């Protein structure tokens with residue numbers, strides 16, 4: 001019911017916002033999305049040693065739409081999380097749920113974890129950070145928090161988490177179409193490798209620099225896709241345009257072959273997806289967390305009763321929420 005309301009609701013972004021001249025997107029963004037972001041980085045690095053220490057990574061993030069934080073997450077923390085997830089998957093009474101692929105206009109359903117085939121591509125265990133404290137050590141590992149606090153200029157709110165056992169094989173997309181916020185561009189994600197990723201396992205792929213492609217406007221107005229409001233062809237057109245425009249501009253298509261514990265941070269509009277799995281014997285265990293800043297709310301809060309709009313503090317500057325639990 002809740003999900004139906006969420007997906008069927010008309011957006012209040014009923015007409016396109018006026019162009020935001022200081023930003024590449026008419027929907028604005030974070031300071032890193034401003035046209036003068038590199039000059040702003042210089043200013044901030046002079047004033048703040050924490051920014052100066054991450055200056056090269058931040059400049060790369062501004063130019064390319066992502067940054068790689070090598071060894072961001074401790075191996076013991078990862079092993080503890082994987083053991084907890086495995087135990088939960090074997091426990092019929094775990095409250096955890098998973099998104100599984102189905103045929104139909106919405107192409108996915110949410111089922112109890114015990115009913116999900118974890119080995120199927122496109123199975124995603126949802127918001128494990130709510131029920132597995134060990135997931136919090138990953139999603140809020142210090143290097144990730146330090147980087148995102150600078151980018152957000154604020155604390156972090158984790159509001160959607162996806163655990164993958166296998167490559168997703170998901171088409172190249174922009175998260176702003178599906179992971180919706182009241183301020184759509186106030187979005188970043190971390191992708192944490194829970195094992196060394198092997199070629200052929202369905203590696204994460206992304207077009208470097210695609211975060212600056214022109215806004216795709218659903219119905220001429222909206223940043224996000226709504227399967228009841230928007231035509232299937234429009235959605236397919238968006239996915240095709242991401243590949244076509246990236247290739248027209250000569251943006252390199254990269255694949256991510258991280259070591260266990262490496263994390264990739266992507267910005268709101270980086271076009272990314274899952275490569276084809278050419279060796280089905282390989283797992284590709286990873287944890288994705290979508291974050292916004294402490295002052296932005298997920299769009300799904302509009303459809304949750306007040307007592308379900310829970311923001312749970314984890315440690316200073318870090319909190320989580322969920323639409324599922």
Ligand SMILES: O=C(O)CCC(=O)C(=O)O
Pocket residue numbers: 162164167168169170175202203204205272273274275286288
């Ligand atoms: O890990 C992948 O293959 C893709 C993940 C993804 O696209 C996402 O979480 O938005």
